Amino acid sequence: MDVSKEDELCLISIREALKVVRGKWSILVLTLLSLGPQRFNQMRRNLDHISIKSLTDVLHHLEQHEVINRQVFPTRPVTVEYTLTDKGRAYIPVLRELRIWGENWGEHPKLG
Amino acid sequence: MDVSKEDELCLISIREALKVVRGKWSILVLTLLSLGPQRFNQMRRNLDHISIKSLTDVLHHLEQHEVINRQVFPTRPVTVEYTLTDKGRAYIPVLRELRIWGENWGEHPKLG
DNA sequence: CCGAATCCAATTAGATACTG
DNA sequence: CAGTATCTAATTGGATTCGG
DSSP, rough: OOHHHHHHHHHHHHHHHHSSSSHHHHHHHHHHHHTOEHHHHHHHHHHHSSHHHHHHHHHHHHHHHTEEEEEEEOOOOOOEEEEEHHHHHTTTTHHHHHHHHHHHHHSSSSOO | OOOOOOHHHHHHHHHHHHHHSOHHHHHHHHHHHHSSSSEEHHHHTSSSOOOOOHHHHHHHHHHHSEEEEEEEESSOOOOOEEEEEEHHHHHHHHHHHHHHHHHHHHHSOOOO
């Protein structure tokens, strides 16, 4: 074995996390919801070029893993609002660190 | 526009970060290297079921984005060691938060 | 030991049309 | 508005073979 028992636990935890939140869309959806509740087409606009299928797929996945919440309001036409669950809000520190890293090390240097 | 100017900047930073570190393999490779230098086949063993192609692909990608460093030692047979760059080490806080989340909210509950 | 190169399978993403 | 269903395109991943 090349890594210690403790290191192995670290890898396991990361793998666990990646089972739930994986791929760029998941992260971006969670980022958007961390800024406030969003409706379906509202997210489509804010995420720019995501397809209907990709968005529905990732929303289903995140909802099944209880990271986001789907609430239907019986207006006409119907309104559906997505929000973060406790589990989802607990992910915000990850997003925060990721944002910091992107700001400091991303391709586009910050304009002075 | 549905999100504020400030929120838009947040999304942009996240997108920037995702251009460099994306997919489960990148994260796992960085996690492994955050624990110490690693050689090619050593990483293959520690990452369990990653294929040669997937590993070389992700290592190239991360090296091109200056997140990891590749150093060749002229032994026989040759030894190649991968380490984190400054940019890569700056990513460790993201990994740390991700690990914490995985520990607390992953599928396998912590054994009491 | 460290890969490059090739081929093929599987997963993911987009476009489009249609529904309540 | 908020999707479902379907089809196709593109990306990614694995298996294998070969070379320095």
